[in-house]
């Protein structure tokens with residue numbers, strides 16, 4: 001073997017990344033931001049306005065210092081933190097009561113157009129991660145979901161990705177990548193994941209394929225999705241009994257334990273990197289194999 005053989009590593013040195021949907025250290029977005037930074041990328045985040053002040057306060061008080069620690073003794077410092085309400089494509093779409101709300105009124109352009117302007121002003125982007133979702137009626141079964149609730153879930157959780165690709169695509173440099181976070185409810189019935197959230201994830205995955213085609217042909221960018229196993233983020237806890245879901249999937253999976261945010265983050269870093277230059281339009285499962293099973297493991301059958 002040659003002494004000077006190269007190590008095959010994820011190298012994102014010189015890449016500019018934006019992760020949309022980071023408000024605390026517990027979610028997938030934060031773990032992905034860390035993984036991208038650990039691979040050498042400069043990372044900026046976009047945060048939902050109602051949680052922005054709290055995040056900034058916690059950062060300023062050093063409450064996240066431990067969570068921001070990177071391998072090798074360095075610490076992740078976000079290049080920019082942009083307010084983003086992904087329900088809106090441009091300021092003209094924002095109702096007056098939202099624009100005048102105390103949590104929004106001093107933030108400038110907090111829409112997806114505002115994020116695109118920030119990206120353009122900072123010289124462009126290479127990697128974009130969509131790690132956000134919301135459904136006002138997510139705790140309601142689909143049969144009990146209103147039209148408004150359903151459309152709000154699809155708007156924030158799925159159309160927002162179309163809008164991101166559409167508005168950030170022109171500012172993405174060659175070899176760029178979009179990754180969105182999905183869930184098995186896109187393809188299977190998951191009791192309790194309601195309010196149109198399952199419909200939104202199905203749309204997100206279908207859109208990843210169509211966007212891969214359209215953004216690939218137009219700009220040469222890649223678009224992929226990760227279908228992550230259940231994980232106790234703040235967002236997941238707001239939807240329902242996430243611990244029960246984690247226990248159930250752990251018991252039923254080929255690798256019988258809970259997934260970690262780091263596992264999802266490593267997959268996102270891989271998909272974002274040149275190592276995945278041939279991969280676009282896919283949904284990659286990071287779920288310890290749960291989705292591959294067609295019947296319970298034998299020891300789980302009484």
Ligand code: NAD
Nearest residue numbers: 023027028048085086132133134181183230231233235236
């Ligand atoms: P999270 O709560 O950390 O992340 C969701 C983020 O979305 C939050 O930061 C929230 O502030 C943001 N958000 C909500 N509404 C928004 C809006 N209108 N505009 C901008 N941002 C908004 O939770 P998470 O579980 O890490 O979720 C990240 C992604 O992973 C989501 O797409 C989620 O559906 C997906 N996912 C989660 C799980 C899980 O079990 N946790 C499993 C599979 C997929």
